[in-house]
Amino acid sequence: MKTIFSILAIVTSLNFFAQDADPATEFWNTLQQYCGRAFEGYVVEAPQDDAFRGKKLIMHVRSCEEKLIKIPFLVGEDRSRTWIFSKENERIQLKHDHRHEDGTNDEVTMYGGTATNYGLSDIQVFPADPETALLLPLAATNVWWVTLDDNTFTYNLRRIGTDRFFSIAFDLRKPVPAPAAPWGWED
Numbered sequence: 459m460k461t462i463f464s465i466l467a468i469v470t471s472l473n474f475f476a477q478d479a480d481p482a483t484e485f486w487n488t489l490q491q492y493c494g495r496a497f498e499g500y501v502v503e504a505p506q507d508d509a510f511r512g513k514k515l516i517m518h519v520r521s522c523e524e525k526l527i528k529i530p531f532l533v534g535e536d537r538s539r540t541w542i543f544s545k546e547n548e549r550i551q552l553k554h555d556h557r558h559e560d561g562t563n564d565e566v567t568m569y570g571g572t573a574t575n576y577g578l579s580d581i582q583v584f585p586a587d588p589e590t591a592l593l594l595p596l597a598a599t600n601v602w603w604v605t606l607d608d609n610t611f612t613y614n615l616r617r618i619g620t621d622r623f624f625s626i627a628f629d630l631r632k633p634v635p636a637p638a639a640p641w642g643w644e645d
Contacts, residue, residue, distance in 0.1 A: 481579040482548050482550050482573065482576045485578070485582050486550060488579070488606055489519070489527055490527065492519040492611075492630065493521075494520070495518075495633045496516055496519070496635065496636045497632065497634060498514065498515065498628065498629065499515035499516070499611075499628035499629075500515065500626065503624065504623075504626075505623075513534035514532070514533075515533060516637050517611065517613075518636055518637055520636075520643075526544050527544075528541070528542050528543075529542075530639075530640035532640070537559075537638065537640040538556050538557050538640070539640070540554075540555040540557075540640050541554060542554070549576075550572070550573050551571070551572040551584070552571060552572075552604070553568050553570040554569050555642075557641040557642040558641065559641050560641070561642035562642070568589070569586070569589065569594055570584055570587065570590060570602065571584035571586050571590060571601075572587060580605055580606055581605045582604050583603040584603065584604075585600070586598055586600040596617075599619050599620075600617050601616050601617075608630065609629065609631055610628065610629060610630060611628045612627045613625070614626075
């Protein structure tokens with residue numbers, strides 16, 4: 459009987475101290491489940507002068523490593539954009555890699571931000587980092603956030619202090635054929 463109580467006490471204490479993965483890791487693991495797949499998206503909200511309306515929007519979760527996920531984002535025939543998510547110290551960073559058709563870096567590239575906390579398992583928020591503020595002074599107040607659930611991936615941008623808001627959504631239930639490699643990549 460004493461042995462049974464001892465085992466119960468140990469099992470109970472293990473369950474008490476066991477913790478689920480932090481929300482950032484849960485988000486990361488969910489995103490990695492889509493590696494290799496592509497999805498068509500649509501504009502939810504965008505400024506009137508946006509270059510996305512009426513064009514085919516494709517995200518391709520093309521490259522997944524333990525601490526790095528690269529998602530090319532194609533707008534029509536424009537293959538210049540890749541979202542780069544990296545994970546370090548339970549925080550996720552989002553950077554925007556922009557390339558020219560010949561694969562060289564655009565003047566404006568590698569801007570973004572790092573989540574200031576764990577976020578939630580279905581949403582991560584990325585305020586503009588100091589490098590972004592130096593590269594693009596008007597983007598110093600940018601806040602990007604990505605939502606992710608079993609049905610939808612949304613990419614969002616709000617420029618604080620302005621009316622600028624941009625949101626695109628991708629239906630994760632309907633994969634599409636993988637597109638050609640983004641500019642600067644090789645198949």
